[in-house]
Amino acid sequence: GAGVSQSPRYKVAKRGQDVALRCDPISGHVSLFWYQQALGQGPEFLTYFQNEAQLDKSGLPSDRFFAERPEGSVSTLKIQRTQQEDSAVYLCASSLETSGGRTGAQYFGPGTRLTVL
Amino acid sequence: DAKTTQPNSMESNEEEPVHLPCNHSTISGTDYIHWYRQLPSQGPEYVIHGLTSNVNNRMASLAIAEDRKSSTLILHRATLRDAAVYYCILRDRMNRDDKIIFGKGTRLHILP
Numbered sequence: 001g002a003g004v005s006q007s008p009r010y011k012v013a014k015r016g017q018d019v020a021l022r023c024d025p026i027s028g029h030v031s032l033f034w035y036q037q038a039l040g041q042g043p044e045f046l047t048y049f050q051n052e053a054q055l056d057k058s059g060l061p062s063d064r065f066f067a068e069r070p071e072g073s074v075s076t077l078k079i080q081r082t083q084q085e086d087s088a089v090y091l092c093a094s095s096l097e098t099s100g101g102r103t104g105a106q107y108f109g110p111g112t113r114l115t116v117l
Numbered sequence: 118d119a120k121t122t123q124p125n126s127m128e129s130n131e132e133e134p135v136h137l138p139c140n141h142s143t144i145s146g147t148d149y150i151h152w153y154r155q156l157p158s159q160g161p162e163y164v165i166h167g168l169t170s171n172v173n174n175r176m177a178s179l180a181i182a183e184d185r186k187s188s189t190l191i192l193h194r195a196t197l198r199d200a201a202v203y204y205c206i207l208r209d210r211m212n213r214d215d216k217i218i219f220g221k222g223t224r225l226h227i228l229p
Contacts, residue, residue: 004160
């Protein structure tokens with residue numbers, strides 16, 4: 001079956017540009033997560049949605065980062081006025097469980113590699 | 118979530134078993150032990166998880182020490198496709214958050 005898809009796979013932006021990264025989770029998955037992965041590091045949590053509600057955005061590095069999931073399915077991560085330090089792979093993951101099931105697997109997309117020049 | 122310690126890298130020969138260790142001496146009673154792996158240019162992939170008893174699935178086996186302060190992911194017969202970064206993660210079922218806290222993991226090299 002279809003897994004988590006992300007688009008675009010690669011994005012090059014000039015410093016100061018706004019970017020929007022899209023995530024299509026697995027159909028029916030309640031929870032959706034965004035992670036940021038710098039080169040050579042493990043992924044780091046950015047934000048978490050349960051259906052359309054953003055329950056945790058503690059990992060967003062600045063107010064230039066904004067995420068939404070208006071209908072509880074597709075999500076968009078927007079970065080305003082991109083900076084060079086925003087260059088990273090942005091990973092989206094989804095899972096079936098709500099916050100009551102912390103043993104459930106998260107299914108990750110291939111990521112979007114963002115390069116800010 | 119409690120912290121885990123893994124070797125930075127390991128090597129193994131193709132078609133031989135691989136034992137990937139993980140220490141988690143501060144594990145709590147409500148922490149589940151999860152393993153994910155990340156192949157080159159891909160997102161992380163769930164491998165296996167367990168609480169106290171050893172677990173087996175089609176991908177791997179998870180051996181958990183009796184005191185739960187360490188665990189070992191076992192790949193029974195490594196192939197070149199198993200070359201990846203393997204993350205050992207603790208997830209507390211009592212936490213409100215579902216987020217995964219990754220460390221740096223172990224980079225596994227498979228020698229042909």
